Amino acid sequence: MDTIILKARGKINLTLDVVGKRDNGYHDLRMIMQTINLHDTITITKTKTEGIRINNNLAWLPKDDKNITYKAAAKFLEESNIKAGIYIDIFKRIPVAAGLAGGSSDAAAVLVGLNKLFGTHYSKRQLMKMGVEIGADVPFCILRGTALAEGIGEVLTPLPSLPPMHILLAKPNISVSTASVYKALNIAEIEKHPETDDYVEAIKRQDIDYMTTHMGNVLEDVTIKMHPQIEEIKQDMIRMGALGSMMSGSGPTVFGIFPSKYEATLAAEYFKNKCGLREVHVTSTFCKAKREGKRRHERKRYKHKHEDK
Template structure:
């Protein structure tokens, strides 16, 4: 096999809490992360010519070592002691700098793809260790699913998969610097924290009402002060029938959980046509258990036939 094509899925935060700040400037987090079905398409090819070449469908994205997928490939090849070259093609659908881990997911897909292409048989744990050197969200993007993330985001505890839920993403026509948001955050002034432990129990009990009613992100106060339109988008989603709405990550993307795909699509048209938002997507939660069940069924079918 010389070529592999992968789906690099985005994520949303159902909760995001900052519980402390380390001496090195990093923040300690407790958050529940959820993979969604909006994805970038990543094509990875072996090449006879040494080196890493990158192409993507957004002309303004870097194609050199400033690109996170370049860094992922570079670290993997070094770790595996591989001198062959690779070509990476990225077709972006996940909004960039949006709080949806698009870049981290692309890097994760490259690590997974190279592991298969070169048959290096690195474990998922090993890939996640390599990924952590690239970015705090990369290990989660390798693991995927519904996960409690702690530490700087690298201590991951898988949770039961959520039932499929209809998600609307609406990104204001702005970009937000994650570093600037965390720099402006005053940890000792946070007065309201997410009910993380109760939220974990609600996920285990499949209590959708609690899940949609108790989404909470302590970074919202910081980012909304910088960009008040985020709060307006949240309120508009609720008025259009969202069961719950929140900013993902450090923003600026707002997501809503809707009772039906139809209601999410109606709201999407409002944000596109009335609000002029360029990046609006209707998607759903990614059910890891269902996907793994289908894989087992395919393997069983092949074995029996």
């Protein structure tokens, strides 16, 4: 196998709490993260000439060692002591600098893809250990599904898959620096923390009503002060039928959970045509259990098919 194609799926935060700050400047977090089906496409090809080459469909994105996928490939080759040529083509759909972990997911896909391409048989845990040195969200993007994330985001506890949910993403025509948001955050001034433990229990009992009405993100107050249109988008989503709406990560993307794909699509048209937002996407929650069940079924069907011959 010389080429592999992977889906690098984005994420949203259903809760995001900041519970402390370390001496090194990093913040201790407690949050529930959820993979969504909006994805970038990553194509990795072995080449005869040693080195890492990057291409993508956005001309302004870096194609050198400043690109996080380059860093992921370099880390993998260093850890595995492999000397090889790699060409990585990235087709971006996930908005950039948007609180959706698009770059982290691309890096995660590169680690997973190279592991398959070179047959190195690293475990998921080993890949996640590599990933955290590239970015705090990379381990979750390797794990995928639904998880409680702690530490700087790298301490992960898998949770049951969410019921299928229709998600609308709307990114204002701005970008937000994650570093600037955390720098402006004063933990002592946080008035309301998400009820993360209760939210975990709601996920376990599949309580959609609780999940849609008890989301919380302590970074919202900081980012909304910088960009008030985020609050306007949230309120518009609720007005248009969202069961719940919140900013993802440090922003600026707002997501809404809608009762149906039809209602999410109608709201998407409003944000595109009436509000002039360039990056609006209708997607859904990624169900890890369903996907793994499908894979088991396909393997079983393949086995039976060949046993019959």
